[in-house]
Amino acid sequence: MKMMTMINLVRGSVMKIHGLSRASRCLAAEGGVRGLSSSSGPRVCIVGGGPAGFYTAQQLLKARHDTAVDVYERLPVPFGLVRFGVAPDHPEVKNVINSFTQTAQHERCSFHGNVNVGKDVTIDELRQAYHAVVLSYGAEGNRSMGIPGEDLPGVFSAKDFVGWYNGLPCNKELHPDLSCETAVILGQGNVALDVARILLAPVEMLKETDISQNSLEALANSKVRRVLIVGRRGPLQIACTIKELREMVNLPKVRADMLPADFKGIAEVLKDLPRPRKRLTELMMKAVKEGGDDKAEKCWGLRFFRSPVEVLAGADGKRATGIRLALNKLEGSGESARAEVTGQTEDVDCGLIISSIGYKSIPIDPAVPFDPRRAIVPNEMGRVQDTAGLYCSGWVKRGPTGVIATTMNDSFDTARVLIQDMEDGKLDLSVNKPGAKAITALLQTRGVRTVLFSQWEKINAEEEKRGRSLGKPREKLLDVDEMLKIAWS
Numbered sequence: 225m226k227m228m229t230m231i232n233l234v235r236g237s238v239m240k241i242h243g244l245s246r247a248s249r250c251l252a253a254e255g256g257v258r259g260l261s262s263s264s265g266p267r268v269c270i271v272g273g274g275p276a277g278f279y280t281a282q283q284l285l286k287a288r289h290d291t292a293v294d295v296y297e298r299l300p301v302p303f304g305l306v307r308f309g310v311a312p313d314h315p316e317v318k319n320v321i322n323s324f325t326q327t328a329q330h331e332r333c334s335f336h337g338n339v340n341v342g343k344d345v346t347i348d349e350l351r352q353a354y355h356a357v358v359l360s361y362g363a364e365g366n367r368s369m370g371i372p373g374e375d376l377p378g379v380f381s382a383k384d385f386v387g388w389y390n391g392l393p394c395n396k397e398l399h400p401d402l403s404c405e406t407a408v409i410l411g412q413g414n415v416a417l418d419v420a421r422i423l424l425a426p427v428e429m430l431k432e433t434d435i436s437q438n439s440l441e442a443l444a445n446s447k448v449r450r451v452l453i454v455g456r457r458g459p460l461q462i463a464c465t466i467k468e469l470r471e472m473v474n475l476p477k478v479r480a481d482m483l484p485a486d487f488k489g490i491a492e493v494l495k496d497l498p499r500p501r502k503r504l505t506e507l508m509m510k511a512v513k514e515g516g517d518d519k520a521e522k523c524w525g526l527r528f529f530r531s532p533v534e535v536l537a538g539a540d541g542k543r544a545t546g547i548r549l550a551l552n553k554l555e556g557s558g559e560s561a562r563a564e565v566t567g568q569t570e571d572v573d574c575g576l577i578i579s580s581i582g583y584k585s586i587p588i589d590p591a592v593p594f595d596p597r598r599a600i601v602p603n604e605m606g607r608v609q610d611t612a613g614l615y616c617s618g619w620v621k622r623g624p625t626g627v628i629a630t631t632m633n634d635s636f637d638t639a640r641v642l643i644q645d646m647e648d649g650k651l652d653l654s655v656n657k658p659g660a661k662a663i664t665a666l667l668q669t670r671g672v673r674t675v676l677f678s679q680w681e682k683i684n685a686e687e688e689k690r691g692r693s694l695g696k697p698r699e700k701l702l703d704v705d706e707m708l709k710i711a712w713s
């Protein structure tokens with residue numbers, strides 16, 4: 225009986241091979257059929273080396289002592305938004321890198337940077353080489369405002385602006401013009417507040433952080449004195465959290481400039497609010513009342529009930545000089561209240577506009593289901609719809625919201641579901657899979673060389689060395705070719 229099953233399995237595998245591409249045939253031959261009898265444990269592949277990828281890996285390694293996990297990352301460097309998103313003046317948040325490093329150095333884990341999944345290798349090829357594939361590739365796009373003038377010079381997405389000050393290689397040439405007095409940020413989430421703080425913080429506060437040196441120099445010469453953070457709904461719907469708001473309130477040499485009219489009727493409902501929302505609202509009202517240091521040269525302000533309708537260009541039409549905002553009223557109340565236009569508009573003069581209305585996941589491979597409306601990989605508890613053996617975690621699973629702790633819980637959930645599927649026999653573990661051995665060989669035939677974790681550590685050491693000479697924890701390398709040269713030296 226056992227022998228019959230094995231023969232059928234071999235037949236099944238061979239039959240499948242006929243329908244595969246040449247590359248996939250190599251993968252299947254290398255492990256799927258030849259290694260049938262030796263049991264080397266489940267092999268799982270993770271796409272994306274950010275928090276979701278590392279937390280999923282951590283949980284898989286912990287839950288099953290026979291499982292090997294390989295992480296593939298597009299960049300030569302790991303950690304995703306912990307490196308390229310989290311603000312430079314929040315070093316404590318980046319401590320999670322220590323636990324990700326432990327995971328990467330685990331004897332059953334390996335990291336393969338410099339692999340753009342979807343381009344260098346397809347998801348089908350990964351599925352051939354592994355028992356399961358987890359998509360943890362985050363949200364690399366951004367929501368667009370969809371308004372005229374959005375593409376004019378002077379308008380940036382928060383994603384690019386954040387990438388610029390955090391040393392993301394593709395944003396190193398952003399060169400935002402900071403010679404204007406007023407900047408307008410659209411959206412009132414924590415990313416918007418990060419950007420506002422970086423624009424207004426005294427340079428002394430930033431110079432000992434890991435902010436990239438080119439942006440530090442640009443910020444030191446910045447003429448921006450006033451930053452308005454604009455939301456389409458009201459104070460009771462603001463998306464940021466209290467810690468980030470408090471940092472704005474406490475910025476040295478910067479005062480708050482709010483519109484008391486935006487807070488009409490808020491004092492009356494304060495006592496009925498849930499505690500976190502109540503404390504956040506009280507802090508805003510304190511800022512309205514006190515304003516802050518009158519002698520401060522710089523100011524920031526929240527503006528509510530306003531939606532962007534058009535970026536205004538100067539007489540030559542060549543760059544942004546202002547923004548037209550629609551004035552809104554609220555329909556409904558509480559978190560779910562909606563903004564409705566009143567028909568009135570307001571123009572604000574500004575030379576810098578940053579759209580911070582959310583990141584967005586993008587499809588990376590046509591073979592993977594993608595929900596364009598929600599911009600996520602459609603899934604049920606992390607199991608990708610209609611695709612056995614394919615899973616997802618993090619922002620690509622649930623959308624671009626949630627802090628690292630949310631991403632951790634969500635990734636642990638996906639790992640638990642995957643383990644459950646292994647244990648329930650929903651994943652066929654009877655066939656050995658070649659894992660990274662086959663994928664690395666395949667990548668080689670395509671001229672793609674990977675960066676292993678030990679090679680990233682060379683980049684890390686170089687960045688720390690350059691940082692030391694500037695009194696910073698690190699100076700990030702901005703150029704991928706330079707990263708690769710150091711990694712492979």
Ligand SMILES: Cc1cc2nc3c(=O)[nH]c(=O)nc-3n(C[C@H](O)[C@H](O)[C@H](O)COP(=O)(O)OP(=O)(O)OC[C@H]3O[C@@H](n4cnc5c(N)ncnc54)[C@H](O)[C@@H]3O)c2cc1C
Pocket residue numbers: 271272273274275276277296297298299302303304305306308309310311314317339340341342360361362363364386415418583588617618619620625626627628629631
């Ligand atoms: C600006 C900003 C600041 C933030 N600050 C904080 C904070 O202070 N505290 C906090 O708790 N949370 C913060 N967050 C939230 C936190 O960063 C997210 O919860 C978390 O990073 C999401 O993890 P992820 O792994 O899903 O995505 P990501 O962190 O984006 O990781 C995805 C990884 O996949 C890689 N990838 C993408 N495409 C491919 C591909 N085709 N092939 C291979 N690899 C690929 C990317 O390079 C990246 O490394 C911040 C978010 C942003 C945007």
Ligand SMILES: NC(=O)c1ccc[n+]([C@@H]2O[C@H](COP(=O)([O-])OP(=O)(O)OC[C@H]3O[C@@H](n4cnc5c(N)ncnc54)[C@H](OP(=O)(O)O)[C@@H]3O)[C@@H](O)[C@H]2O)c1
Pocket residue numbers: 369410411412413414415416418455456457461462463464468531532580581582583624625626627
């Ligand atoms: N320090 C930290 O912990 C930290 C720092 C940065 C980011 N993060 C986390 O990372 C996640 C992403 O942050 P985020 O700021 O990008 O997203 P977010 O918290 O979802 O905020 C998005 C903002 O954009 C607005 N918006 C969306 N679509 C809009 C449109 N079409 N027109 C006008 N406004 C629009 C939203 O308003 P509505 O509310 O009206 O939709 C909201 O104010 C969040 O969970 C955040 O907490 C955490």
